[in-house]
Amino acid sequence: MKRPASTPRSSGRAVVRISTIVMVAGLTALAVFALSAQRGVVDKASAARTANRLAGVYEDARYWIGQNESLERKYRLEPSPSVLAEHGQAGRNLVTDLRRASALAGSASARRALTHLLVAHERYESDTLRMFAAVYSGNLELSRSIDHRFTDPVFAVLESYVFAQAGAASREAMAQDAKLVGAESSAFDAGLISIVLAVGLVGAMSLVVRRYRRAGTILRANELARLSALVITDPLTGLRNHRAFHEELQQELLRAATAGAPLALVLFDVDDLKSINDTHGHQLGDEQLHSLGAALTATQGTDERAYRIGGDEFAVILPSTGSWAGFQFAQRLQATLAQLGGVPLQATAGVSAARGACSKDEMIREADRALISAKRSGQAAAMFTPDMAPFESSSPLQVDEHHIRTLTNALALAVDAKDSYTQSHSQTVSNLCAAISTELGLTPEQVSRVRIAGLLHDVGKIGIPDAILRKPSKLTAEELEQMKAHAVLGESIILAADMPERARWVRHHHERLDGQGYPDGLSHEEIPLESRIIHVADAFEAMISDRPYRTAPGQEFAIEELRRHAGTQFDEQVVEALMRVLGVLGVASTPVEHELVA
Numbered sequence: 001m002k003r004p005a006s007t008p009r010s011s012g013r014a015v016v017r018i019s020t021i022v023m024v025a026g027l028t029a030l031a032v033f034a035l036s037a038q039r040g041v042v043d044k045a046s047a048a049r050t051a052n053r054l055a056g057v058y059e060d061a062r063y064w065i066g067q068n069e070s071l072e073r074k075y076r077l078e079p080s081p082s083v084l085a086e087h088g089q090a091g092r093n094l095v096t097d098l099r100r101a102s103a104l105a106g107s108a109s110a111r112r113a114l115t116h117l118l119v120a121h122e123r124y125e126s127d128t129l130r131m132f133a134a135v136y137s138g139n140l141e142l143s144r145s146i147d148h149r150f151t152d153p154v155f156a157v158l159e160s161y162v163f164a165q166a167g168a169a170s171r172e173a174m175a176q177d178a179k180l181v182g183a184e185s186s187a188f189d190a191g192l193i194s195i196v197l198a199v200g201l202v203g204a205m206s207l208v209v210r211r212y213r214r215a216g217t218i219l220r221a222n223e224l225a226r227l228s229a230l231v232i233t234d235p236l237t238g239l240r241n242h243r244a245f246h247e248e249l250q251q252e253l254l255r256a257a258t259a260g261a262p263l264a265l266v267l268f269d270v271d272d273l274k275s276i277n278d279t280h281g282h283q284l285g286d287e288q289l290h291s292l293g294a295a296l297t298a299t300q301g302t303d304e305r306a307y308r309i310g311g312d313e314f315a316v317i318l319p320s321t322g323s324w325a326g327f328q329f330a331q332r333l334q335a336t337l338a339q340l341g342g343v344p345l346q347a348t349a350g351v352s353a354a355r356g357a358c359s360k361d362e363m364i365r366e367a368d369r370a371l372i373s374a375k376r377s378g379q380a381a382a383m384f385t386p387d388m389a390p391f392e393s394s395s396p397l398q399v400d401e402h403h404i405r406t407l408t409n410a411l412a413l414a415v416d417a418k419d420s421y422t423q424s425h426s427q428t429v430s431n432l433c434a435a436i437s438t439e440l441g442l443t444p445e446q447v448s449r450v451r452i453a454g455l456l457h458d459v460g461k462i463g464i465p466d467a468i469l470r471k472p473s474k475l476t477a478e479e480l481e482q483m484k485a486h487a488v489l490g491e492s493i494i495l496a497a498d499m500p501e502r503a504r505w506v507r508h509h510h511e512r513l514d515g516q517g518y519p520d521g522l523s524h525e526e527i528p529l530e531s532r533i534i535h536v537a538d539a540f541e542a543m544i545s546d547r548p549y550r551t552a553p554g555q556e557f558a559i560e561e562l563r564r565h566a567g568t569q570f571d572e573q574v575v576e577a578l579m580r581v582l583g584v585l586g587v588a589s590t591p592v593e594h595e596l597v598a
Contacts, residue, residue: 070310237293264326432537460490
């Protein structure tokens with residue numbers, strides 16, 4: 001018997017069945033492939049989360065490393081139980097982070113290294129306590145010995161390892177995120193192929209998946225950008241953090257050395273933050289730090305960058321500028337802080353500048369020494385000069401610092417009571433005198449003495465009537481004679497402080513090379529070099545500052561006037577030394593007739 005011929009309907013059903021079987025088999029195979037790709041995404045996501053957690057732990061450890069260094073320096077400056085307690089807490093926090101890192105570490109060698117690091121940290125804490133005890137007892141020689149022989153080498157190992165691991169962890173986190181992106185892309189491609197084979201859903205599902213992919217890519221890119229920013233951002237102030245500061249300062253130093261350009265660094269330390277925290281609470285202390293961060297952001301220029309590098313420590317890098325520009329930045333910031341309402345916020349500044357092949361650590365040390373010097377002398381800011389380098393307690397520099405502390409504290413209130421302008425003026429003149437003296441090649445001891453004389457050059461104005469000091473118009477001939485008496489009166493006051501050499505410099509700081517100055521009409525070499533230095537610094541600062549009777553002509557005018565009167569009123573070598581301090585190159589333009597401000 002013949003088999004019945006197949007009908008078109010039965011043939012169609014067979015084709016449908018075969019097509020369905022083939023499609024189901026194909027979709028099943030693709031589903032297995034897609035699930036496998038998705039499993040890879042899950043594994044990559046887990047690895048990325050672990051890498052990001054480890055990077056976060058190491059970043060936190062870097063912060064506590066920085067706090068240890070900051071508090072160690074602060075205890076040497078201000079040995080107190082509270083600083084000791086904060087240092088101990090920072091150490092405990094670092095230990096916690098190192099243990100967390102050990103738990104997250106993926107290799108046995110990394111865990112062994114962290115175990116050795118914990119042992120090294122215990123030795124560092126023990127040696128630091130010995131050094132702190134020596135500082136507290138006043139044995140500076142022993143404290144320096146312990147610091148150089150024990151704490152510094154161990155701390156360098158801790159810092160180097162943690163910084164290196166933080167960088168490696170950050171790179172691993174970025175690499176894992178990139179792998180996650182690749183795995184997600186593969187999973188998407190597998191799903192897309194499956195969708196293409198599903199004839200009825202190709203159009204709609206393609207549109208949905210493409211939109212999802214675009215949104216996911218944007219979200220991932222935004223998240224990667226956010227994570228990258230968090231790695232170098234201080235969460236309280238929004239400024240760049242300790243890690244970014246060290247990395248970018250190194251980059252700027254290399255760029256400056258290559259281009260032969262200057263580079264300035266300003267370190268800020270918030271005054272009396274502990275007192276604010278104790279009196280008003282830590283919330284207000286955090287608000288003060290946030291306000292300082294906002295003030296730094298408002299003050300900095302386009303190429304200038306501000307950082308929070310410690311609990312109450314901030315830094316600003318100023319490319320293509322020298323110490324004077326850093327000093328002016330500090331003055332602008334302090335003017336901004338003075339306008340803030342609420343609890344007064346003040347910050348002391350120390351300024352250093354890169355000179356040739358200057359290392360990062362050397363530049364930071366010099367700015368830190370300037371900051372410490374400013375705090376000890378009661379000044380708002382100081383530029384680093386060689387007289388701030390470490391010296392023995394019995395040296396003349398130590399005696400000079402004693403005079404700065406006692407005289408500044410005793411005379412600042414009296415001078416402020418007469419004219420609030422004078423103290424700021426004297427501090428600026430003092431810094432300029434030290435910088436000019438350094439340019440002229442004076443020894444550190446000589447620089448220190450000139451710095452003090454510059455600080456005290458206007459002390460004789462204590463004896464000038466307020467009506468003359470604050471007069472908003474030009475002085476009469478009689479009033480001018482009374483004003484001139486401040487040089488002689490200043491000499492008398494400084495002589496009473498047992499500083500005859502500096503008293504003589506202050507007496508003659510208004511003498512002129514052509515013999516037309518006062519009080520004695522000396523000329524040329526009869527005038528002490530130190531007096532000639534004070535004269536130039538005093539005249540320059542006067543011309544860049546507002547007075548009761550006129551608005552400041554400005555720095556460009558002051559430079560022109562100093563150069564125009566060099567050789568008659570001012571010492572030419574001193575004027576050119578000031579030009580180098582200011583970073584002024586070339587020669588003066590054709591002079592314009594102006595009345596010189598004395």
